[in-house]
Amino acid sequence: MCGIVGLYLKNPALESRLGELFEPMLEAMTDRGPDSAGFAIYGDEVGDGWVKLTLQATSEDYDFKALIAGVRSRLQLPLDWFQNASAIVLKIQADEAVVRAVLGELAPTVRIMSVGKSIEILKGMGLPKEISARFGLGSMKGSHIIGHTRMATESAVTMEGSHPFSTGADLCLVHNGSLSNHFRLRQELRREGIHFDTENDTEVAAGYLAWRLQQGDSLKTALDSSLEALDGFFTFAIGTRNGFAVIRDPIACKPAILAETDDYVAMASEYQALSSLPGIETAKVWEPVPATMYIWERESA
Amino acid sequence: MSESNTPKAAPVLRESATFDRLTIQEIQRAAETGIYDIRGGGTKRKLPHFDDLLLLGASVSRYPLEGYREKCGTDVILGNRFAKKPIHLKIPVTIAGMSFGALSANAKEALGRGATIAGTSTTTGDGGMTPEERGQSQHLVYQYLPSRYGMNPDDLRKADAIEIVLGQGAKPGGGGMLLGMKVTERVAGMRTLPVGVDQRSACRHPDWTGPDDLAIKIAEIREITDWEKPIYVKIGASRPYYDVKLAVKAGADVIVLDGMQGGTAATQEVFIEHVGLPILCVIPQAVQALQEMGMHRKVQLIVSGGIRNGADVAKAMALGADAVAIGTAALIALGDNHPRLDEELKKLGSAAGFYDDWQNGRDPAGITTQDPELSKRLDPVEGGRRLANYLRVLVLEAQTMARACGKSHLHNLDPEDLVALTVESAAMARVPLAGTSWVPGSQY
Amino acid sequence: MKTIDLSKSTVRELNQALHDQVNNVQEREWVVTHSDGAHNLAVGVSEAVSIDIQGHAGYYCAGMNQKASVTVHGNVGVGCAENMMSGYVRVKGSASQAAGATAHGGLLVIEGDAGARCGISMKGIDIIVGGSIGHMSCFMGQAGRLVVCGDAGDALGDSLYETRIFVKGNVESLGSDCIAKEMRPEHIEELQALLNRAGFNEKASDFKRYGSARQLYNFKVDNASAY
Numbered sequence: 001m002c003g004i005v006g007l008y009l010k011n012p013a014l015e016s017r018l019g020e021l022f023e024p025m026l027e028a029m030t031d032r033g034p035d036s037a038g039f040a041i042y043g044d045e046v047g048d049g050w051v052k053l054t055l056q057a058t059s060e061d062y063d064f065k066a067l068i069a070g071v072r073s074r075l076q077l078p079l080d081w082f083q084n085a086s087a088i089v090l091k092i093q094a095d096e097a098v099v100r101a102v103l104g105e106l107a108p109t110v111r112i113m114s115v116g117k118s119i120e121i122l123k124g125m126g127l128p129k130e131i132s133a134r135f136g137l138g139s140m141k142g143s144h145i146i147g148h149t150r151m152a153t154e155s156a157v158t159m160e161g162s163h164p165f166s167t168g169a170d171l172c173l174v175h176n177g178s179l180s181n182h183f184r185l186r187q188e189l190r191r192e193g194i195h196f197d198t199e200n201d202t203e204v205a206a207g208y209l210a211w212r213l214q215q216g217d218s219l220k221t222a223l224d225s226s227l228e229a230l231d232g233f234f235t236f237a238i239g240t241r242n243g244f245a246v247i248r249d250p251i252a253c254k255p256a257i258l259a260e261t262d263d264y265v266a267m268a269s270e271y272q273a274l275s276s277l278p279g280i281e282t283a284k285v286w287e288p289v290p291a292t293m294y295i296w297e298r299e300s301a
Numbered sequence: 302m303s304e305s306n307t308p309k310a311a312p313v314l315r316e317s318a319t320f321d322r323l324t325i326q327e328i329q330r331a332a333e334t335g336i337y338d339i340r341g342g343g344t345k346r347k348l349p350h351f352d353d354l355l356l357l358g359a360s361v362s363r364y365p366l367e368g369y370r371e372k373c374g375t376d377v378i379l380g381n382r383f384a385k386k387p388i389h390l391k392i393p394v395t396i397a398g399m400s401f402g403a404l405s406a407n408a409k410e411a412l413g414r415g416a417t418i419a420g421t422s423t424t425t426g427d428g429g430m431t432p433e434e435r436g437q438s439q440h441l442v443y444q445y446l447p448s449r450y451g452m453n454p455d456d457l458r459k460a461d462a463i464e465i466v467l468g469q470g471a472k473p474g475g476g477g478m479l480l481g482m483k484v485t486e487r488v489a490g491m492r493t494l495p496v497g498v499d500q501r502s503a504c505r506h507p508d509w510t511g512p513d514d515l516a517i518k519i520a521e522i523r524e525i526t527d528w529e530k531p532i533y534v535k536i537g538a539s540r541p542y543y544d545v546k547l548a549v550k551a552g553a554d555v556i557v558l559d560g561m562q563g564g565t566a567a568t569q570e571v572f573i574e575h576v577g578l579p580i581l582c583v584i585p586q587a588v589q590a591l592q593e594m595g596m597h598r599k600v601q602l603i604v605s606g607g608i609r610n611g612a613d614v615a616k617a618m619a620l621g622a623d624a625v626a627i628g629t630a631a632l633i634a635l636g637d638n639h640p641r642l643d644e645e646l647k648k649l650g651s652a653a654g655f656y657d658d659w660q661n662g663r664d665p666a667g668i669t670t671q672d673p674e675l676s677k678r679l680d681p682v683e684g685g686r687r688l689a690n691y692l693r694v695l696v697l698e699a700q701t702m703a704r705a706c707g708k709s710h711l712h713n714l715d716p717e718d719l720v721a722l723t724v725e726s727a728a729m730a731r732v733p734l735a736g737t738s739w740v741p742g743s744q745y
Numbered sequence: 746m747k748t749i750d751l752s753k754s755t756v757r758e759l760n761q762a763l764h765d766q767v768n769n770v771q772e773r774e775w776v777v778t779h780s781d782g783a784h785n786l787a788v789g790v791s792e793a794v795s796i797d798i799q800g801h802a803g804y805y806c807a808g809m810n811q812k813a814s815v816t817v818h819g820n821v822g823v824g825c826a827e828n829m830m831s832g833y834v835r836v837k838g839s840a841s842q843a844a845g846a847t848a849h850g851g852l853l854v855i856e857g858d859a860g861a862r863c864g865i866s867m868k869g870i871d872i873i874v875g876g877s878i879g880h881m882s883c884f885m886g887q888a889g890r891l892v893v894c895g896d897a898g899d900a901l902g903d904s905l906y907e908t909r910i911f912v913k914g915n916v917e918s919l920g921s922d923c924i925a926k927e928m929r930p931e932h933i934e935e936l937q938a939l940l941n942r943a944g945f946n947e948k949a950s951d952f953k954r955y956g957s958a959r960q961l962y963n964f965k966v967d968n969a970s971a972y
């Protein structure tokens with residue numbers, strides 16, 4: 001059980017303020033999710049042939065310098081990186097598979113949180129306020145962002161169990177609700193080659209979407225199939241390279257609000273998370289109907 | 302040899318364990334009526350229970366307390382996490398939620414009278430608060446259920462505590478049920494239903510689902526009652542480790558966990574028998590959850606489901622409960638299934654000690670009925686006296702055993718005072734098998 | 746008139762001040778500013794005071810209201826006026842899920858849309874919605890009237906008891922035991938009175954009536970698929 005929030009900027013002039021606008025949205029969801037928090041921010045795209053990864057270690061003291069030196073010496077490819085608390089963002093002119101293999105060898109305990117052209121996923125245990133401060137959310141720039149505050153239901157409170165979950169390149173998922181058939185589905189997806197780190201029901205939903213997309217489904221087809229395959233109560237917000245999507249299960253008990261102005265589209269579990277956004281007083285505010293995908297995306301550059 | 306001298310023995314009939322007579326009867330009943338069987342009560346199966354645990358009395362290393370002068374305290378404070386007016390009970394045995402509708406008005410009054418004499422609380426049920434019960438009960442807990450039948454803020458303000466009900470042990474995940482013959486004019490009026498309909502009840506609350514929204518609902522109830530009254534959350538035992546943590550995170554002052562031995566006035570037989578958990582395995586998980594959050598004794602735990610005697614009370618508290626609740630036992634104390642009713646019960650197709658068709662409202666004891674003639678048979682004053690007697694015995698028995706274990710307060714009983722007689726009960730209660738130091742399954 | 750600014754005061758202070766009016770009304774008119782979607786505003790009020798909330802409200806606004814008149818100049822979250830007993834709640838914007846849930850009396854007017862489960866388990870309240878309502882509305886509605894000037898979502902009136910439902914627009918689908926019923930002169934009169942009370946410029950004759958078929962009142966095996 002949790003709070004979810006998302007902000008997609010239609011007006012590029014606001015991109016330098018994305019983190020500043022989003023931070024109060026995340027904190028407003030603290031009561032819904034005191035255990036852990038996380039967000040996936042999109043922006044600072046890498047060029048053709050390049051890939052961006054977010055890696056997270058268990059502590060800020062992890063010797064990332066040594067890890068990067070190791071990667072450099074192994075791959076001899078152009079790369080760039082910076083550290084943010086216990087995480088690093090690594091940009092490298094290489095194939096995802098190659099990088100994963102090297103990282104798996106050199107640093108098996110470091111988790112790859114996200115891979116893509118644009119996405120960066122940062123998450124951790126603690127109150128949303130703490131997560132914001134730890135990663136410097138308030139000064140981040142980007143085109144769109146989704147976030148989550150967690151009240152763990154049937155699995156442990158760990159960094160791995162926090163949302164967002166990555167479902168593939170530039171894709172991620174946050175979830176408010178509780179799935180009732182995640183156990184069997186996890187077993188089936190494992191047989192399909194999907195890897196799981198936790199017993200968390202949301203990770204299963206993310207894995208299911210990743211599998212459908214790998215099979216060639218479009219995002220819409222994959223989400224439509226998920227309405228059948230996933231049993232339980234859910235509001236999902238999905239981050240894509242160019243935007244975000246929202247979908248609710250057919251019974252639609254878990255809350256969801258959308259707000260749209262000329263400058264942005266915002267989504268939250270409760271209206272009060274949106275109340276600090278500029279122009280919210282005159283925004284179009286509505287609730288998504290059940291079993292229907294809503295998506296906002298810019299055209300690819 | 303002559304065959305005619307050897308009398309032929311009657312052939313021995315062998316019953317199938319899978320298709321026994323009871324199963325055959327049920328399949329044939331289903332084929333005839335096309336409806337599931339509905340009854341009252343809790344699970345009838347034999348389950349690992351408190352009877353499988355023993356208390357270790359004093360000996361050389363541990364010394365007992367004398368009776369009388371050397372006190373063994375029994376009081377309990379419920380709801381001091383946030384409420385301005387927590388509830389102080391003299392004994393750690395409360396009367397569980399049972400509705401007016403399921404029970405007659407006289408029965409509800411009797412429960413109130415008996416509980417007040419004993420210094421404990423009663424609880425309303427699905428259908429609301431009656432003046433009889435509020436008038437008689439010194440401490441009244443007001444249930445807040447998915448159906449919201451009879452719910453109103455005036456009664457909320459009159460209550461001493463509010464119990465938000467997610468479910469009960471007999472049917473975790475099920476809603477209330479009251480068949481048409483018990484939906485009399487008074488019951489229908491309180492519930493805003495047409496007289497005589499089979500009441501359909503919701504299984505989920507109408508305006509919240511999930512612990513994140515429960516937190517906001519608890520805040521609302523607290524706001525309406527100006528933070529005065531403790532707010533309980535009652536859960537039918539299912540995933541107690543997670544449920545307790547979530548209830549604490551949502552803001553509960555007290556958590557009530559009801560095991561599958563807990564009774565209901567009416568629900569489907571399959572639901573009672575095949576969904577839920579025995580209370581024995583629930584308590585250690587709940588206590589572990591509270592301890593991990595640093596909330597044991599700060600958010601109090603009341604457990605129910607098959608509490609019958611002072612030994613059950615003592616053992617439940619030794620496992621870490623702050624108090625217990627009784628439902629079925631209270632009705633039996635009032636006179637349910639009394640042997641003198643045997644003739645009448647036989648006419649209903651049952652017998653004394655077997656009667657569970659509480660849903661039909663024809664109880665000759667006058668307890669689970671709305672029929673005015675039958676209800677008259679239960680004298681509320683006499684009923685109250687009987688309940689108070691029974692509660693007194695429960696507490697005296699528990700104190701006797703606690704003193705024998707060297708405890709000056711029932712709360713000081715702890716798991717180390719217990720051993721188990723079977724592997725199952727040892728694993729469920731997380732205490733060693735008697736004569737060994739083995740707790741099966743402890744690595745899980 | 747008393748103004749409470751929620752950027753300076755707490756919701757607790759607001760509600761306590763309103764509750765302190767019981768049998769001792771010092772202020773008849775209350776204004777709440779900077780509500781910003783806060784939950785539990787004006788809950789459990791039990792005096793005939795008027796409360797003007799100048800902004801959006803969160804969950805359970807005016808929950809368990811008795812006698813008071815509450816106007817929200819904005820949208821409301823889940824469970825607006827839930828379990829209201831009497832009084833008047835008016836939402837100028839839209840309402841989220843479970844508006845008027847389980848309420849026993851009073852009048853709830855929503856000028857915009859209402860979300861899913863509008864009037865769920867309603868027990869005597871009158872709810873009048875200027876816009877449309879979401880799915881599963883009036884689920885197990887027991888008493889009172891639900892009036893919708895726009896459309897209604899799926900499964901309207903599922904498992905309905907005695908609430909009367911009037912919808913002007915399109916009904917996506919009807920729930921178990923809910924059927925269209927004849928609009929007789931007494932219903933037109935009843936509905937017009939409700940529309941007038943809400944201040945909506947609508948003609949009762951444009952509406953259709955829906956009610957319980959009463960087939961689920963006592964269990965019959967042939968209806969099993971309805972469950």
